[in-house]
Amino acid sequence: KKIIEFLEIHGFELISDKQTKMISHVKVLIDEVLSQEAEQSRRVKFSILLAESLNMNYDSISETFSASEGITLEHYIINKRIEKVKELLVYTDASLTEIAHQLGFSSVNHLSRQFKELIGLPPSLFKSIRLEKRNLAERIDS
Structure with a gap:
């Protein structure tokens, strides 16, 4: 018990129940898949992947995730995908068209619309500000 209290004081928590382990597994899978999507330019159907990986009904996974995290699984995936877009905009020379294709957006307009909705700026303006x-x-460090 003292170890648990010590860990909690220092910002850690033990993953002890099935629900928490499942949610942690879902998040890891989503991160892994989004990284692979960017490298391989192929879109993954998360509902099928998660259901098969966890051997559970997708609706149950989604419901449990939403209840625990306060955000729908769909919105969580969109947020993570937009984070990946931000990363690619800042650290690569990839065009919006390339990024949209890499991350499985149906079009550049779809990517731009979701990006602006979540970030509040169009992707092109975000990239120019970040650059x-x-x-x-870099000039300050030189």
């Missing part, structure tokens, strides 16, 4: 900040940081 300016990076260039400024």
Whole structure:
């Protein structure tokens, strides 16, 4: 019990119940798949992947995830996909068309619409702002 209290004081928590383990597994799978999508330019159907990987009904997975995390599984995946878009915009020279294709968006417009909805800026403006900040940081470090 003292170990658990010590860990909690320092920002850690033990994954002890099935639900928490399942949610942790879902998050790891989503992260892995999004990284692979970017490398292999292929879209994965998360509902099928998660149901097969966890040997559970997708609706049960989704319901449990939403109840625990306070966000739907679909929105969580969209948020993670947009985080990957941000990463590619800042750290690669890939065009929006290439990024949309890599991450399985149906079109550049679809990517742009979701990006602006979540981030509040169009992807092109986000990229230019981030590049300016990076260039400024590099000049300061030089």
